[in-house]
Amino acid sequence: MAGPGWQNGSMSNSSPAADAPSVAIREATEVTDELVAAFERLIPQLSKSNPPPDRSALEFMVNSPASVVLLARDVDDTGVEGEILGSLTLALFRIPTAMRAWIEDVVVDEAARGRGVGDTLNRAALEWAREAGAKTVDLTSRPTREAANRLYQRIGFVQRETNVYRYNLD
Secondary structure, three states: OOOOOOEOOEEEEEOOOOOOOEEEEEEOOOOOHHHHHHHHHHHHHHOOOOOOOOHHHHHHHHHOOOEEEEEEEEEOOOOOEEEEEEEEEEEEEEEOOEEEEEEEEEEEOHHHOOOOHHHHHHHHHHHHHHHHOOOEEEOOOOOOOHHHHHHHHHHOOOOOOOOOOOOOOO
16 A cells, blocks of 8 residues: 555655754565665664564564554665664554554664654654555653654644553463
8 A cells, every 4th residue: 555655655854953864765565685784783672571573473463454654764865765763663444433544562762863854753653654645643652751742742643642552462
C-alpha cells in the first residue's frame, strides 16, 4: 500500500534542522542481516526489559498484513542511502466502528536524535495510516520520554482522557 508521496514503499523528506540529514523512509519488505542488526542495536535503546526481535519475529512483523515496519535511513548529499537510523511499527486493524491505526515502538538511534528523524518517521506513518483509511492513529509514550512527548504534541497528537488497561498473559 502506498500513499501520496510514496513510491515503491518509500518516502523521502528533509528534516527542518539545518544540520539534519535527509532521511528516506522505507517499508521493511524483507528481513536481511542488516535489519536484524539494526533491531539488535535500536531496541535496547527503547526498552531495557524486552529483547530485540529475532529474525523469525521480524519476518512475522514484516509479512503481517496488520503491521507496517517503517525504517528511517540516512541519505547523503548524493542521494545514497546509508544506515538505518530508526524504526516505527504501524499496526492497522479494522474494528466495527472504523479502520484504526496504532503507532508502536518508535525508536531513533541515540546518535541521530534531535535531527528530525522521529518527526519524519511519525509523519510518514500518519500518511500511511491516512492512505489505508484509518480514522484515527493512537500511540502511548511513557511520561519520562519527555522529548518524544514534545514531538508527538508538536506533530498534533492530543493526549486523551482515557484509562489504558493491561492484562499480562505471561
